Amino acid sequence: MCVPLRWVLWDVKDTLLKVRASVGEQYCKEAERMGLSVSPVEVDTAFHQVYKRYSSRYPNYGISQGMDGQSWWTGVVRDTFSLCRVHDPVLLNTMAHNLYHNFYNAENWEVFPDSKTALEDCSSLGLKLGVVSNFDSRLEAILRVCGLLPHFSFLITSELAGVAKPNTAIFDQALQQCGVPAASVVYIGDNYVNDYLTPRSMGIHGILLDRKNKHNQRGVPPEHRLSSLEGLPSRLQQYMH
Secondary structure (H helix, E strand, O other), X not given: OOOOOOEEEEOOEOOOEEEOOOHHHHHHHHHHHOOOXXXXXXXXXXXXXXXXXXXXXXXXXXXXXXXXXXXXXXXXXXXXXXXXXXXXXXXXXXXXXXXXXXXXXXXXXXXXXXXXXXXXXXXXXXXXXXXXXXXXXXXXXXXXXXXXXXXOOEEEEHHHHOOOOOOOHHHHHHHHHHOOOHHHXXXXXXXXXXXXXHHHXXXXXXXXXXXXXXXXXXXXXXXXXXXXXXXXHHHHHOOOO
């Protein structure tokens, strides 16, 4: 028996919106405000090195080790600039504080042109919407300033959930919020493992959003893949009958 679709759950970063400028550019802008001169390329390289180390050593914002999103990110910023030969602790702490709060601002985020229409189309089909995202606790404020928050009935971030994709427990929390069987839910995101394989392993329908045509996995049939959100409504209607 076919179970009708009731909910559409969403990833956020690189699905509905993206960071407007590179990390190197954003961090260098802050450094310049402090009277420092650093290279965006050098900062970008240092950031990716530090981000990888923190993600490995303190996964999901270090929640299980007593950290939170703000302490995790300020540590990343401080260590990034330290690798770029900035060692003044007052400067490091000030820049880390400022950068963490800068990302609350709408000007640092770019909503994809098809995002708002896709969310409106889902609601027009009678579907409820929620978010399941590997993100810190700033997400609600970011979605609000970007004009997307009213579309969603609930948000689950990995920081507040205490668990991150691809752990299925974060989707268990989402299904409890939805109050419907997994087969009545579809999940949309841009990461093959986190946003496609993991929800599908639980019986949730998965749609892989591949805006840059970077995914070439043979295990994703064409009907489970989109290159933009413009084709989403017709794709969802297939699950509604």
